[in-house]
Amino acid sequence: EPEVTQTPSHQVTQMGQEVILRCVPIxxxxxxxxxxxxxxxxxxxxxxxxxxxxxxxxxxFDDQFSVERPDGSNFTLKIRSxxxxxxxxxxxASRTTFRGVEETQYFGPGTRxxxx
Amino acid sequence: xDSVTQMEGPVTLSEEAFLxxxxxxxxxxxxxxxxxxxxxxxGLQLLLKATxxxxxxxxxxxxxxxxxxxxxxxxxxxxxxxSDSAVYFCALSERERRDTGRRALTFGSGTRLQVQP
Numbered sequence: 001e002p003e004v005t006q007t008p009s010h011q012v013t014q015m016g017q018e019v020i021l022r023c024v025p026i027x028x029x030x031x032x033x034x035x036x037x038x039x040x041x042x043x044x045x046x047x048x049x050x051x052x053x054x055x056x057x058x059x060x061f062d063d064q065f066s067v068e069r070p071d072g073s074n075f076t077l078k079i080r081s082x083x084x085x086x087x088x089x090x091x092x093a094s095r096t097t098f099r100g101v102e103e104t105q106y107f108g109p110g111t112r113x114x115x116x
Numbered sequence: 117x118d119s120v121t122q123m124e125g126p127v128t129l130s131e132e133a134f135l136x137x138x139x140x141x142x143x144x145x146x147x148x149x150x151x152x153x154x155x156x157x158x159g160l161q162l163l164l165k166a167t168x169x170x171x172x173x174x175x176x177x178x179x180x181x182x183x184x185x186x187x188x189x190x191x192x193x194x195x196x197x198x199s200d201s202a203v204y205f206c207a208l209s210e211r212e213r214r215d216t217g218r219r220a221l222t223f224g225s226g227t228r229l230q231v232q233p
Contacts, residue, residue: 031219042223042224042225043221044223105209107152107160107162
């Protein structure tokens, strides 16, 4: 069964460093998402991406964050200058689309980011 | 804005007990409703969903019915197993008239279920 994959599974970085989290969505999916989950808290939406552009973003997704689909398979989240409060589990999700019909989002296993 | 409220955990049950995890929502339109499960050390997996009022989602013995009149989507299972121990998230996704790539999920805070042998 197709699945969303994410790399790395764990990342430790120093405050102020740049990190890139990578995701490979399911191959025929067209919508891509990043969510994060700070330890012990709820899962929060960051950004959605369609047709090579951001379609929606939350208040969390400020200028420190960016997303990119550099090729036909990868979807990346970049944090330019990490802060301690960026420590969280980051989930990538993807879904297909069928006009007028809700389609399920499929989640990757997550990347646990720790900023020291 | 949209919101999802779940009962706080942890919920501790003995094996074969009946499970209910309450979930209520606030939404401006007619959302689709989901239950996701997160097993220890793993990511989020879709457990079940319902896309319109009175629909019942079911999977692996779990059920939830979309109740528009009470804005609820409570998760139930008749007989839990130790392997059901996990965190359960209720979530909603608003529909759009045009498929604009929105429909981000709004999650509840999660309910940890612990099933003891």
